[in-house]
Amino acid sequence: MAPTNTLPAWSELQAHRDDIAKNFVLKEAFASDADRFNKFSRTFKSDGVSADILFDFSKNFLTNETLDLLVKLADEAGVERKRDAMFRGDKINFTENRAVYHTALRNVGGWEMKVEGQDVMNGPNGVNSVLQHMKEFSEQVRSGEWVGYTGKKLTNIVNVGIGGSDLGPVMVTEALKHYGAPDMTLHFVSNIDGTHMAEALKASDPETTLFLIASKTFTTAETITNANTAKAWFIEKTGGKGDVAKHFVALSTNEEEVTKFGIDKANMFGFESWVGGRYSVWSAIGLSVALYVGYDNFHKFLAGAHAMDKHFRETPLRDNIPVIGGLLGVWYADFFQAQTRLVAPFDQYLHRFAAYLQQLSMESNGKAITSDGSSAKYTTGSILFGEPCTNAQHSFFQLVHQGTKLIPADFILAAKSHNPIHDNLHQKMLASNYFAQAEALMVGKTDDQLRAEGTPEELIPHKRFLGNRPTTSILVGDVIGPAELGALIAYYEHLTFVEGAVWDINSFDQWGVELGKVLAKKILKELDEPGNGEGHDASTGGLIGAFKSFAKI
Numbered sequence: 042m043a044p045t046n047t048l049p050a051w052s053e054l055q056a057h058r059d060d061i062a063k064n065f066v067l068k069e070a071f072a073s074d075a076d077r078f079n080k081f082s083r084t085f086k087s088d089g090v091s092a093d094i095l096f097d098f099s100k101n102f103l104t105n106e107t108l109d110l111l112v113k114l115a116d117e118a119g120v121e122r123k124r125d126a127m128f129r130g131d132k133i134n135f136t137e138n139r140a141v142y143h144t145a146l147r148n149v150g151g152w153e154m155k156v157e158g159q160d161v162m163n164g165p166n167g168v169n170s171v172l173q174h175m176k177e178f179s180e181q182v183r184s185g186e187w188v189g190y191t192g193k194k195l196t197n198i199v200n201v202g203i204g205g206s207d208l209g210p211v212m213v214t215e216a217l218k219h220y221g222a223p224d225m226t227l228h229f230v231s232n233i234d235g236t237h238m239a240e241a242l243k244a245s246d247p248e249t250t251l252f253l254i255a256s257k258t259f260t261t262a263e264t265i266t267n268a269n270t271a272k273a274w275f276i277e278k279t280g281g282k283g284d285v286a287k288h289f290v291a292l293s294t295n296e297e298e299v300t301k302f303g304i305d306k307a308n309m310f311g312f313e314s315w316v317g318g319r320y321s322v323w324s325a326i327g328l329s330v331a332l333y334v335g336y337d338n339f340h341k342f343l344a345g346a347h348a349m350d351k352h353f354r355e356t357p358l359r360d361n362i363p364v365i366g367g368l369l370g371v372w373y374a375d376f377f378q379a380q381t382r383l384v385a386p387f388d389q390y391l392h393r394f395a396a397y398l399q400q401l402s403m404e405s406n407g408k409a410i411t412s413d414g415s416s417a418k419y420t421t422g423s424i425l426f427g428e429p430c431t432n433a434q435h436s437f438f439q440l441v442h443q444g445t446k447l448i449p450a451d452f453i454l455a456a457k458s459h460n461p462i463h464d465n466l467h468q469k470m471l472a473s474n475y476f477a478q479a480e481a482l483m484v485g486k487t488d489d490q491l492r493a494e495g496t497p498e499e500l501i502p503h504k505r506f507l508g509n510r511p512t513t514s515i516l517v518g519d520v521i522g523p524a525e526l527g528a529l530i531a532y533y534e535h536l537t538f539v540e541g542a543v544w545d546i547n548s549f550d551q552w553g554v555e556l557g558k559v560l561a562k563k564i565l566k567e568l569d570e571p572g573n574g575e576g577h578d579a580s581t582g583g584l585i586g587a588f589k590s591f592a593k594i
């Protein structure tokens with residue numbers, strides 16, 4: 042396609058941006074249009090699968106004209122065509138020649154889904170048969186029918202995986218802790234730092250521990266090393282009597298490597314190469330979720346995501362919630378030079394949500410090359426960061442309110458808490474902060490207001506809040522249960538897709554993680570060989586030499 046920044050809508054947006062930057066003040070836009078909230082908010086409805094979710098986009102730099110132009114840009118960039126190609130199973134991951142089909146994993150609605158003419162839902166290794174396997178296994182473990190080598194129930198789960206084979210399971214099991222089996226303990230070991238595995242093993246009893254070795258490729262150095270360490274520990278602790286087949290299962294696409302590792306293929310939960318790592322929590326990689334919250338809840342999680350898929354697939358662009366979210370991402374990044382996106386859930390259970398979204402967003406859209414191999418002449422992927430509120434308010438929100446950077450923010454709140462303790466006081470205080478932060482960022486505080494409060498003149502510039510800082514408020518109409526969580530994640534997945542589609546990059550590969558891996562492998566050898574970092578630049582060589590000398594290697 043023609044470079045995105047040469048599309049007619051792009052230059053129209055540029056002109057429009059100049060107008061907005063000069064003349065648009067959010068609080069005035071509300072004052073002059075009583076209907077602004079209704080105009081620019083959208084409610085996600087899912088026919089009862091999940092609670093309604095209200096997406097309030099009205100506190101954004103958005104007018105009717107902005108939305109028209111952004112939708113025009115989406116049209117010209119072929120967002121709908123690209124979306125349809127994804128749902129059709131086309132190989133839109135063009136650098137790896139793969140389909141992008143995580144939506145099939147949660148296709149509880151019976152869509153026909155095919156890759157290269159093959160039905161991916163049914164058949165011996167199809168999505169439905171893996172789900173059935175996950176259901177049977179998780180029910181057996183939870184009920185105590187599947188026991189360890191001494192006949193004890195397995196209540197200690199150690200998931201060994203990294204990146205997408207870790208972040209999704211961690212985030213989702215934390216988010217759904219309310220639904221978790223009370224007698225089950227979960228550990229997620231990702232880091233190659235031996236401390237991570239050592240601490241998990243310290244807290245584990247081999248008789249009651251189930252290891253899930255989660256790796257799409259089954260070649261990731263950290264995971265395979267951690268898995269081998271876990272296996273050696275298990276064999277040693279059980280005096281060789283422990284039955285690996287009862288205590289180790291694999292979640293992977295690579296049967297050959299799984300078998301080589303010593304896991305029976307009957308205990309392997311498979312998926313296909315068309316599932317990207319950062320989109321894999323819906324696949325067998327989500328087994329820890331199914332074990333912890335039960336298969337029925339895992340199924341609800343899939344159903345919530347499917348409902349969002351349906352919305353994304355079928356809703357016209359102007360009312361399409363992830364499309365609006367994605368277009369706003371482009372609007373701020375490319376036309377207001379915003380470099381970041383803040384996601385702050387007002388929800389302690391979502392404390393790993395931003396970490397999860399970092400991989401989703403930054404590994405997907407951290408690309409500078411467009412579909413024809415040329416460099417993008419515009420900004421792409423934003424830096425995503427976040428922490429739960431209210432904690433974040435007491436740490437980095439200073440910069441969000443009064444710093445020099447524009448930081449568009451998403452705030453997420455559930456109307457109801459799973460823990461309405463102290464007569465729901467906590468939830469009401471949490472909610473009042475959720476409303477107040479977005480309002481404060483928008484309205485700011487003027488010099489006149491400060492003077493009226495008696496602020497000394499010399500402090501006025503310091504206490505001034507310019508305001509006019511955009512936020513999107515997401516309000517879940519009930520508690521955040523499995524279906525609501527599924528819908529929220531799918532919202533961000535599709536938002537990321539829309540951004541990547543407009544930027545004309547491949548949101549589905551991740552070549553940028555390779556170089557460091559290759560160099561680390563080479564340096565690992567050097568650490569055991571004579572020499573002090575020769576052959577490297579002076580800094581790297583100097584550090585290797587110092588490390589060897591300090592560590593006496």
Ligand SMILES: O=P(O)(O)OC[C@H]1O[C@@H](O)[C@H](O)[C@@H](O)[C@@H]1O
Binds near residue numbers: 204259264319
């Ligand atoms: O699941 P695997 O194959 O072990 O990969 C784990 C992670 O490995 C990283 O190198 C990739 O950048 C991620 O996308 C991936 O999720």
